[in-house]
Amino acid sequence: MWDVFVFPKGLIHFQLNVGTTKATSISTLSSQNPGVITIANAVFGSKPAISADVLTKAFQVDKNVVENLQSRFQTDSTWRYIQLLIIIRTING
Secondary structure, three states, X not given: OOXXXXXXXXXXXXXXXOOOOOOOOOOOOOOOOOOOOOHXXXXXXXXXXXXXXXXXXXXXXXXXXXXXXXHHOOOHHHHHHHHHHHHHHHHHO
């Protein structure tokens, strides 16, 4: 028996075999260069925003933590600043 899943472009997803037998996965992409979606930006900086209540349940953290993260990803300039900090810390060790 086979199941087919189609994930729309940009949708964050994962697959998990919860059965007791081996699973086979055949994956294809829409192009040779499908691009990259950063999960943190897609989850905490999405427009319209994902409900803080939903993210609180999904990540099993306090609502204040989710709201703090969402506030950090509200603008593109903030995201670029965070990326820059990560690069600088990586270079400097």
